[in-house]
Amino acid sequence: MLTPVALGPENRTQALSAMAEGELDILVIGAGVVGAGAALDAASRGLRVGLVEARDYASGTSSRSSKLVHGGLRYLKQLEFPLVFEALRERALILHTLAPHLARPVPFLFPLQRAGIDRLWAGAGIGVYDMLGAGKGVPGHHRHLGKKKTLKLFRGGKEGAIKGGVLFYEGQLDDARHTMMLSRTAASYGALCANSTRVVGFLRDGGKVVGAQVCDLETGSLIDIRARHVVNAAGAWTDEIQNMLGGKGKLKVHASKGVHIVVPRDRIPSGVGLITETEKSLLFIIPCPWSDDFWIIGTTDTTWNLDLAHPAASSKDIDYILREVNSLLKRPLSRDDIVGVFAGLRPLLAGESDDSSTLSREHAVVSPSPGLTIVAGGKYTTYRVMAKDAIDAATTDFGTPVEPSRTELVPLVGAENFEQMWAARARLAASAGITVERMEHLLRRYGSAVIEILGLIAENPELAHPLPGGERYLSAEIVYAVEFEGALHLDDILARRTRLSIETADRGKAAADAAAELVASRLGWDQVATKREVEHYTARVDAEIESQRQPDDHTADAARLGAPDVRVSVATTK
Structure with a gap:
């Protein structure tokens, strides 16, 4: 059994000291879910790994998601079947092998607002979703419900707005704890992990990246960390890190803001969560994964070009969420019902469209310079695949065979027993x-x-x-x-x-x-x-x-x- 390593202050000091000595095989920049996953992937292959994060584990997008592990029902409309299938496979791994203590399946209702046409397309879409996810982590197949049974489950629903529903299952988890435990698991496999450690530049040997200079934000000290290969997994900060190379990078990341509100559970009488589609995004009413006392409601999907570290939810965002959710509720929510609000940034791969809702949720792995690999895009649920692809790409120039990825069999700290x-x-x-x-x-x-x-x-x-x-x-x-x-x-x-x-x-x-x-x-x-x-x-x-x-x-x-x-x-x- 793996012996967990405590990520206390002493461990961080020792990790920074060790990273400054000798040469790492892999240095990972960014301790969001993909960076932490990449550190675990590399460390579990027996490589010498460093993980640095400018702020805190999961302090960016990976603590501000919709708290779901899911296949991406809306991606079916874009005919992205391979992406959905991959995500459903990863959902099953998270729920049953990698993090059963943090993730669990929960029932969701897709409400029908037009009994005929909605049942036809929603039923077909969720049916395909079920087929792709057969045997992949949830307790049962979808079921069509009439209006009476739908409102019995979703007791807070507005009778005039809901004509029936389709019941199906998704997975949920506390994203911040999951990402932190990924980092801790990586440390338990030998990765050297340090938060509050900002990359300020790359170390170069001719045209090759051979490491990075970092600033310990707790002391102000500058440290040179040498590595055979650097992996940039900085999410929304990808372009900022990429720009340190000078010249034009190979990826362009578009930040899309997603806002959620948190309300007490008793404000919406329901035994199930809810997922539906609005004109601009998806609307979720999600049972809170860490407490039975709250609902999490969102989200928005709008371009954000301002401060990346602290995306702000505006009054306009909150009004949008309240307006959309209240169209389905018997008792409307007001601002007085809200106990929490959070905003996160989805790092989407930029394309020709300016509409963030149409940009790709797929990921890309590129090498803009020898010694540097960048992984960007994707979605939370498929972090493990992104991490594997990044480490596979980073080790191609090692010249010696590297062990294959084994993270699909590596449970996180806390999962065993x-x-x-x-x-x-x-x-x-x-x-x-x-x-x-x-x-x-x-x-x-x-x-x-x-x-x-x-x-x-x-x-x-x-x-x-x-x-x-x-x-x-x-x-x-x-x-x-x-x-x-x-x-x-x-x-x-x-x-x-x-x-x-x-x-x-x-x-x-x-x-x-x-x-x-x-x-x-x-x-x-x-x-x-x-x-x-x-x-x-x-x-x-x-x-x-x-x-x-x-x-x-x-x-x-x-x-x-x-x-x-x-x-x-x-x-x-x-």
């Missing part, structure tokens, strides 16, 4: 002195790695208490985020290791002081640094809320940029 521990959850809860419901929450977030959480509690029983201001989480989970999961700042903890930033009306501000105090000594914060972390988090939340009141992208972007990134401020104050 998860089913057995889930079956024993009542006993585990009793031995830990917590409720069964709390143990279920922990198992869905950590899988069999919950043993590490319980170890922290055994050492300090005070950590079994709920976090003040964020009672859905134990104090132990806040400490664990730092000692085992690589969190370096309060923002990392409240926005990605937990989801307090989008599941509480105050966006996690009430928990900020207590969380900061729990980890201050572990991160070497004095009172000044601790206060700065809380102030930064509060400013970030206030800026996001203000941006969501703005009428358009430009004003929303300006409001969001009122709170600078904590990593920039840390590096410049040292």
Whole structure:
């Protein structure tokens, strides 16, 4: 059995030191889902691997998706059958082999608003979808429902708007935790992982890329990392990294903004999620994968040409989502129902069309310069295929045989023995002195790695208490985020290791002081640094809320940029 490596602060320091010595086989830039997947793919082949990330694991697109692992039902309309088939195969792997502790199948309803024509095309499309996905991860085939049965399942539906439905299954997961666990699994196979490490330039030997110069944003130090090959998996930042080479790159990435809102579960009475199509995008009402208390509703699909690190949701985006979802609801939602909002960027491969909804969701792997491979495009569900293709391409010039990819057989940290521990959850809860419901929450977030959480509690029983201001989480989970999961700042903890930033009306501000105090000594914060972390988090939340009141992208972007990134401020104050 794999022994998990703890991604604590000491591990990061050691990883940076090791990357500065000798030569890596592969250096991966970007710890989103594709970069983390590429690091795991290469490390599990026995290669010496480094993974660097300018901000935090999953801090970009990979923590701001629709939280689904799916085949892409709408891609059938574009006749992209191979893409759908590939995604459905990967969905099955994620659900049953790679991350059963983080992902699970959930029922969804496709509502019919025109009984005849909608049933004909939706039924045909979902039927093909089922056929392509036969035996690939979900518990049953689709079913056609009449109006009465549809409204019995979707009790909050508007009777005049819904004429029937088609019931089918998709997969869901907490994307930020999944990507972080990919990184941790890569580290457990020997990858050297460092967040808060920004690439500032490439190392060159003649015309060949032989590594990268990075800045440790926690100290301001510059470090040269040499590697036989560099893989750029920077997602929406692909063009920015590509431009460091000078000259024209081989790929052009178009950033498409997707906005979601989070509302309490009781605002929409329903036993199933919902997926339908609007004029501009898909509309999802998704059961929250980490808590049964919320729905996630989205999304938009619009071009974004502003700040990549902090895409802002505008009032226009929120109004669009509310308008579309309310057309189907008996009791309309209002802004007062919203407890969280998040916006992410899809890195699409640019084509001749300016309409982001028509750009390719397929991925591409290119080498614009010897020693450098770029992987871009794609979708979250197919990250493993993208990672495999990138490492296959990167190792073609090694001159010696390299082991083939084996990640389809590599479960993530927490996956092994998860089913057995889930079956024993009542006993585990009793031995830990917590409720069964709390143990279920922990198992869905950590899988069999919950043993590490319980170890922290055994050492300090005070950590079994709920976090003040964020009672859905134990104090132990806040400490664990730092000692085992690589969190370096309060923002990392409240926005990605937990989801307090989008599941509480105050966006996690009430928990900020207590969380900061729990980890201050572990991160070497004095009172000044601790206060700065809380102030930064509060400013970030206030800026996001203000941006969501703005009428358009430009004003929303300006409001969001009122709170600078904590990593920039840390590096410049040292």
